[in-house]
Amino acid sequence: MAHNKLSSQNIMDLLDGDESELDFSYDEDEFPNDELDQLLQEFNSNYSFDTEIDNCNVNNINDVSTVNNILPMTTSKKNIKWIQQPFNTPNIVLDNLDITDPVIFLRNPIDYFMHYFNDDFFETVAFNTNLYAIQQNLTNFKATNQQEIRVLIAIHLIMGCLKFPRVRMYWEKNFKVPNIPNNNHDKFVKIRPLYDLIKKKCNELPKERNLCIDEQIVPFKENGMIYDFILYQGSSTELSPDNLHLFGLGASVVLHLVHSVKKNTHFLFFDNFFSTYNLFEQLYNLGIYAAGTLRPNRFAKPPLLHDKQMAKLGRGTTFEIRSDVKNLFSIGLVKWYDNKAVTLERPEIVKLYNSSMGGVDKSDQLISFYRTFIKSKKWTLRLITHAFDLVASNSWLQYKKEATELSVPKKKNIRFVTLSSTVGRLINTFYAKNSDSKEK
Numbered sequence: 001m002a003h004n005k006l007s008s009q010n011i012m013d014l015l016d017g018d019e020s021e022l023d024f025s026y027d028e029d030e031f032p033n034d035e036l037d038q039l040l041q042e043f044n045s046n047y048s049f050d051t052e053i054d055n056c057n058v059n060n061i062n063d064v065s066t067v068n069n070i071l072p073m074t075t076s077k078k079n080i081k082w083i084q085q086p087f088n089t090p091n092i093v094l095d096n097l098d099i100t101d102p103v104i105f106l107r108n109p110i111d112y113f114m115h116y117f118n119d120d121f122f123e124t125v126a127f128n129t130n131l132y133a134i135q136q137n138l139t140n141f142k143a144t145n146q147q148e149i150r151v152l153i154a155i156h157l158i159m160g161c162l163k164f165p166r167v168r169m170y171w172e173k174n175f176k177v178p179n180i181p182n183n184n185h186d187k188f189v190k191i192r193p194l195y196d197l198i199k200k201k202c203n204e205l206p207k208e209r210n211l212c213i214d215e216q217i218v219p220f221k222e223n224g225m226i227y228d229f230i231l232y233q234g235s236s237t238e239l240s241p242d243n244l245h246l247f248g249l250g251a252s253v254v255l256h257l258v259h260s261v262k263k264n265t266h267f268l269f270f271d272n273f274f275s276t277y278n279l280f281e282q283l284y285n286l287g288i289y290a291a292g293t294l295r296p297n298r299f300a301k302p303p304l305l306h307d308k309q310m311a312k313l314g315r316g317t318t319f320e321i322r323s324d325v326k327n328l329f330s331i332g333l334v335k336w337y338d339n340k341a342v343t344l345e346r347p348e349i350v351k352l353y354n355s356s357m358g359g360v361d362k363s364d365q366l367i368s369f370y371r372t373f374i375k376s377k378k379w380t381l382r383l384i385t386h387a388f389d390l391v392a393s394n395s396w397l398q399y400k401k402e403a404t405e406l407s408v409p410k411k412k413n414i415r416f417v418t419l420s421s422t423v424g425r426l427i428n429t430f431y432a433k434n435s436d437s438k439e440k
Helices: 008-016 033-045 049-054 058-063 109-114 119-135 146-162 167-171 192-204 241-247 249-260 277-285 307-313 347-357 362-369 379-405 416-439
Strands: 210-213 220-222 225-228 267-270 289-292 318-323 332-337 341-345
Touching: 109 379, 109 416, 119 146, 119 192, 146 167, 146 379, 146 416, 192 225, 192 379, 210 249, 210 347, 225 249, 225 379, 241 249, 241 277, 249 267, 249 277, 267 347, 277 289, 289 347, 307 332, 362 379, 362 416, 379 416
Parallel strands: 210 267, 267 289
Antiparallel strands: 210 220, 220 225, 318 332, 332 341
């Protein structure tokens, strides 16, 4: 974005300092530490199984209205019975995955990235940037446009790849690179349009057979590809109040995210933050088979062997039980002793669970390698740059998938850093030239 009456030194000082004419440290967007701590504590505290059941009138549970086609739970804690018998493996025949058009050729890096955005988005960003400048009475601010916004994003992508020790180095010759309602309760209102746009494109991606959920800022992935996500903001999070009351926080997140998962088509995996007996029951009713690690207190305290007993039996010991069959539904639990006792769904699912959850942190790992740099205390700006990092990660994973389909040798695949920096340079070069030609 361009400004009037700023010398080169003024620009360098702004880049190296914490202050900006756009007031990047404006208190309105600084997430209060005490509120952040409270949110994190609430998210990590977990709804106990006892609490979520005891708060429900299980005798009138069928009177509870369904939300988003999610069925109310049908089994109360007192009615969960465990049998010391192996789980009877069901005959599962999943439907075919959605048919996608065959990949004919590899697209340019910028095409993968720009698939997530449209011109209206950049126009909206430019409009609101200009509006904010007017609201702050910045008389020396020159109105920006969508071309400059694209170049700004490109510059930040490149900065994330190069990671120079000082900001001003990016502009040195040898390194140079190219209104909220008063009653609003959405903490993410300023960045919601950006994430909604990305979320829509993520939802359109063809899903793999095995899906997994994790409690990260981008929690729905398989082998790193993000298909859906939810932004957590405490009580204002867009979760069904009825589901929260019936199932608790973790299970409600899962039930919210599976809206885009087709019945009888995918396997779902998640960890013990989300696992409850009634979650597995509801997923079964929805035609989704799931597996995950668990916490025994959320499963009506199943009669599993104690850790000390399993330690005496030696490494590799397993102990299996199953729940009594109700409405054709049953859960198998296996406690497996490795170096220490671990509780998992189904003995034969251990390997599949590990392989399916193994890639859950890939996206976060890729983003951490070349995270977009921005020197600001405003959490909104950090979430904006994170969104573009997310898209860059998804773009590279899409590229890798298509390269595999075309049998492109791995040694000829574009590396993530190369794709991300190339996207930045292409956007920067194209729109900078386009802007210059218009000015002439």
